Amino acid sequence: MAVERLKPEALYRRCNPAQFDFDSTAEVTEAADAFGQARAAGAVEFGIGIEREGYNLYVMGPVGTGKRTLVKSRLARKAPGEPSPGDWAYAHNFRQPSKPIALALPVGRGAALRKDMEQLVEELCATIPAVFESEEYRTRAGQIEAEYSERHEKAFSELGKEAAAEKIALMRTPAGFTFAPLKDGEVISAEDFGALPQEEKQRLEAIIRELQAKLENIVRNVVRWRREQRSRIKELNREMTLFAVGGHVAELKERYRDVEKVPEYLDMVQQDVIENVEEFTKAQEPSGPGPGQGAEAPSFRRYGINVLVQCEEGGGAPVCSEDHPTYQNLIGRVEHVPQFGTLLTDFTLIRPGALHCANGGYLLIDAHKLLIQPYAWEGLKRALSTRQIRIESLGEMFGLVSTVTLAPEPIPLDVKVVLFGDRIIYYLLHAYDPDFPRLFKVAADFDERLDRAPESDRVYGRLVAALAQHNKLAAFDRNAVARVIEHSARLAGDARKLSANVQAVSDLMSEADHWARLDGRERVGAGDVERAIEAQRGRADRLRERMHEQILRGTVLIDTEGTRAGQINGLSVLQLGDYAFAEPTRITATTRLGDGKVIDVQREVELGGAIHSKGVLILSAFLAARYSLKRPHSLAASLVFEQTYGLVEGDSASLAELCALLSSLADVPIRQSLAVTGSVNQLGEVQAIGAANEKIEGFFEICRARGLNGEQGVLIPAGNAPDLMLRADVREAVAAGRFHIYAVSHVDEAIELLTGMPAGAPDTGGGFAPDTVNGRVAKRLRDLSERQSKLAAREPARARVRAKGRT
Amino acid sequence: MSEPRTMPEVRRIVVALDAARIAEEALEAAAGLAAALQAELVGLFVEDIELMRTAQLPFARELGLASAVLRRLETSDMERALRLQAVHSRERLAAAAAALNLQWSFQVVRGQPLAAVFDALEGSDLVVFGRAGRLVQEHRAPSIAARGGGAQTERFRHLSLRPIVTLFDGSERAWHALAVAHALAATARTRLTVLVPAEDAGEFARRRQEARAWLEERDSMARFVQLLGKEMRVVLDAVRKERAAALVWHDPTAPKDRAALRALLSELGCPLVLVS
Known part of the structure; x- marks a missing residue:
């Protein structure tokens, strides 16, 4: 079972410079587009193209994969061809001042309406005073005034005459009126009055009581007359104001007759001007006092237009990115200004959010940033669900503040939201937020x-x-x-x-x-x-250097030559931010008689992760299934990652651990010039692992530092061989035969390479030849099993002896 | 023609004060004139002896102007009310004088209001009346008024809204009254209306031309209204029609005819500036 060394050309896949049709990048004029992301690009095309409710996008994938670039490039092609959504503005609601009116205007007409309203106020400031200074007004107002003056005059005059006829004066006091009898044209003194006959006194008092009753009636009438006078003056003012304002408002209504709600709004403006015409006749600046004073305050701010969104003709659908997606930045807010120690506001302090700016177009938001902002996600969902932008104060909603605020009329929302984020956020939202699948139906997954x-x-x-x-x-x-x-x-x-x-x-x-x-x-x-x-x-190399220094000094024990049973070089990867490196780790195994349990020391001390423990359990199962099919598996073994003081996770050392166990059981030494990485399954097959390049380079650097002797190398899973993109120095050493990389597919290949002894194939009965690693392992396990059986047989006799002794 | 070559020297202006709104307008007019003519402003508050006397009567009652409630009138209450009015009047006078950096003084006297003011006229060049003690007439112009601007307008917020009116018959005192009215209108930045008593159009045109020429020399202009007579009723109607902010009056008979003056004040509805 010879395992071939990987050839130098298998360690690196070159990119042939000759394949490029340019000498340098300066010659390239063709714009590059995202490639290799066909699935994600298709999803983005679909997501931004479909015009259905809930078809918002979640674009996921690692940072730096060009998610935003691709989405923006697609939108840059699509959005300009779409219709501009038009302008949005808020105006004062004269019927309910706390509920400003939302006005939807055609493109560019928001600013035009604002300017028209400014001009209207300017014109009214000039026209209305002129009307009220006119001869016509003066005459008519004078007539009304004269009429009531005459009425007052007549009433008081007649009463005064009636009193004078009785030689009684009607006099004004600091707080009202009084009557006093006269003597020689002057008010009678108390002494003179006392000297009058009783009948005369009674007569005078009776007359005065009668006059007082009449005066009381006149004063009551005066109040009523004044009310009537004010009413008539007000009616005159209305008539004159209507004359002044009617023409201007009619002109504006004609100009905006095609714009929904604006003519109705202008009617309300006209009515308000009529009712508050005094403000136009007072000496004040057109801007008036501060905000928030409502219709009662002499302010022309309420005739203004707060243009929230202004679009350009032919500008297409808006594409907005919100980098700081707070609740207010998304939904908009109502600002307040302090005035005399209190916070005031009005519709001019309504500020748009990103949803306003993107309404009719597209809004791009980072999902993580959105989710960490309090209530921003809830606010966005509510807006998308109701298809309305309803500006609400968070402080008001939660009762944190209680001040004068507004409830602006909601604005209809038609926006496509594109969220960018990690996959984990997508999966978590999908699992735990029932609104998410309904609102974000398109996922674009970037590889x-x-x-x-x-x-x-x-x-x-x-x-x-x-x-x-x-x-x-x-x-x-x-x-x-x-x-x-x-x-x-x-x-x-x-x-x-x-x-x-x-x-x-x-x-x-x-x-x-x-x-x-x-x-x-x-x-x-x-x-x-x-x-x-x-x-x-x-x-980023500081930590790697320190760790390799410890190995080279001998503080951390790693052998790179010689042989030793039950000891092997594993390879560990450390990921520090975006930098990963590897170092060899000594793994040792000891075996003895036991109950079939392999003790993973890392796990026992809670320094082993779940996947690592799984790897150890797998190799235990492999041992039992392969060598102890017909007898008890009477093995106790311990596996240790020597000189590791942190968590060990992953199963990429399970091949090395199995080899160390086999070496210990077979008592066959392992070549320390080799390092091993790879995981095994229960059948002994070697499985691919991650970071093969870093692991090979990590062991290579230690070996090179100690001097390459041509024996050193690394065993990797055959499945990782196509992954290799090794550094030039490693490739050069391999090419020179001073370092070797072996791709193994089965634990037998690895143990054979590590021990130099044939692994041994099972015969038809499942046995192994005695001069093989497997044969020696099988024999050792058989011996342990038999010893275990003998010990078990002696145990009942001992138990009986112990029982007898007690009786 | 007796056109004055210079403004008549005015050293002392007396203003009759009480707590009524119309007295505020009188104070504005007096202060404006004092500023224009660099004269001393003398506030005169008269505790009406007739009111005190009335309060001493056993059956005296007062009908509240705003409440229409009849209540017992006590001497002590009347004294306190008048003292309070005097304090308020002094404060208003002080504020008006401070605003225009005027020399001022304030006096409280007890007596019949008109008589007391006439007594104070000795050594004064102008006297400004608010209203008569027994005045029961009070009417106001509509609140609608012309727009203005600036601190001066704000300072003379009553005067600046309506014209200063004077009566011009070509006499020497009429010229003085015109000069005073012109100074007041210029200070308060308001219009000037000149009432010209004339039997016929020719006389009216001649006097108007005289006064207009005088005003033009001072870069001023005025509205001229012909009066068919100098009777008080005619003048009163004209003043009210003009909705005057103040009337500058020069009738030499007025100081001697207190009853006529009282009648004028009771119906005028605006401050009266009496040129002595």
Whole structure:
């Protein structure tokens, strides 16, 4: 069962620079589009194309895979051809001031209406005073005034005359009126009055009581007359104001007769002007006082128009991105201003949200940002469900604040929302939020890896060119482009794939550009890309260096030569942010008589993850099924990841653990010059694992540091062989025969390679030849089983002796 | 023609004060004139002796103007009410004088209002009346008024809305009254209306021409209204028709005819500026 070493060309899949139809990216003019995301692109096309309720999109996939770019490019093609949704504005509701009216206006007419209303107020400020200063008004008002003055005058005059006839004066006091008898034209003194005969006094008092009763009646009438006078003056004012305002309003109504609700609104304006005409005759600035004072305040703000959304003619459907999707930024808000220690507002302080701006078009939001904002998700769902934008204050909703606020009329909503986010968010929302599947019926799933074929290399080359041009980088020559593509395959962790993480590729290119410019070159070459890759690695390499230093110093025990039974080099990967590296880990196994249990020390001390434990249980099952079919599995074994002090997770060491166990059982030493990675199933088949490149390079670096002796190498699952995109130094060592990589498919291949002893195939009875690893393992297990049986047979006799002793 | 070559020297302007709204307009007019003519402003509050006397009568009752409620009128209440009015009047006078940086003084006297004011006229050049003590007439123009602007207009918010009216018959005192009215109108930034008593159109045109020429020299203009007579009723009707902010009056007989003046004040409906 000879396992062949992988040839150098199998360790790396090159990108042939000759396949590009350009020498440098500067020659590429064709715009690159997302490729290899056909499923996601199709979903996006479908999602933005379908005009049905609930067909909003959730675009998912890893960061940097071009989700936004693709969606924006599709929308940039589609939205301009769609009709502009028109303007939205809020106006004062003269009937219910706390409920501003929403006005839907054709494109561009929101601003026009605002200007028209400003002009109307200006004109009324000039016209109304002129009307009230006119001779006609003065005369008619004077007539009314004169009529009532005469009425007052006559009433008081007649009463005064009646009193005077009795030699009694009608006098004004600080608070009202009084009567007093006169003597010689002056009010009689108390002494003189006292000196009058009793009959005279009684007569005067009776007359005064009678006059007082009449005066009381006059005063009551005066109140009524004043009310009548005010009413008539008001009616006159209405008539005159209507004359002043009617023409202007009629003109505006004609201008906006085709716009729903505006003529009705103008009627209300006219009525309000008539009822509050005094404000136009007072000396004040047109802007009036602060907001929130409602219809009672002498303010012209209420005749203004708050244009929330302004569209451009031919501008197409709006495409808006909301980077800070708070509840208020999405739904809009009503602002307040402090005035005399209280918070006031009016319709002019209504501010639009992203939904207003995107109404009639498309709104792009990051799902994570949306979900972490309090009530933003609920607000968005409510708007999409009701198809209305209803501005509500969060503080009001939850009773946190109690101040004057508004309840603006809801605005009909017709928007397609595109959420961008991780898959996990999509799945969680789908599972736990019953509204989500109803509102977001289209999912566009962006893959993090793309298939790599000659054609896709060429398309990727155009993408690299587009990135260079978009980011204003120096031109990349074809070798540099090829190197970028090769690195993309390395990022994908699979030579047959390319990374969809455009952001990572873009960053690498920017850094390569930097190095090229630093060297004074106008064109980026493969060397610059290589330097950028090395620099990236170097910047993140501190921890790897420290760990490798510990191994090389002997603090962490790793053998890279010699042989030893029950000891093997496993390979562990550490993921630190976006940087991953590997290091060898010594795994040891001990075996003894027991009850068939393999003790995973990592698990016992709760430093082993579930998947790792699963791997250990699988190899236990493999051992029992293969070697102890017909007898008790009387093995006790311990497996330890030596000198690890953190959590061990994953099953990629299960092959190494099984080999260590077999070595211990068979008492056959393992070559320490080899490291092993791979998982096994219950049948002993080796299964692919992740990060094969990093693991090989991790062991290679230790071996190289100690000196490559031509014996060292790494065993990887055969399933990982096509993934390899190894570094040049590893490939060179392999080519020189100083390092080796073996692809194994079965544990027998691995143990044979590790021990140099044939694994041994089972015969028809399930037995193995004695001079094979399997034969020795089977024999050891048989011995243990027999010993176990003997011990079990002795146990009843001992038990009887112990019982007898007690009696 | 007896056109004055210079503005008559005015050193002291007396304003008769009480708490009524019309007295506010009188105060505005007096303060405006004091500012225009650089004269001292003298506030005169007269505690009406007739009211005090009335309050001493055993059956005295007062009918509330706003409430129409009849209540007992006590001497002590009357005294307190008048003192309070005097305090308020002084405060208003002080505020008006401070706003225009005027020299001012305030006096409280007890007596018959008109007599007390006439007594104070000695040494004064102008006297400004609000209303007569027994005035029971009060009427106001509609609230609709012309727009204006600026601090000056705000300061003379009553005067600035309506015209200053004066009677011009070509006499020397009429010229003085015209000059005073012109100064007041200019200060309050309001219009000037000149009532011209004339039997015929020719006389009216001649006097109008004289006054207009005088005003034009001062870059001013006025509205001229012909009166067919100088009787008080005719003047009163004209003043009310013009909805005057103040009447500048020069009738030399007025100080001597208190009954006529009282009648005028009771029906005028606006402050009266009496040119002595």
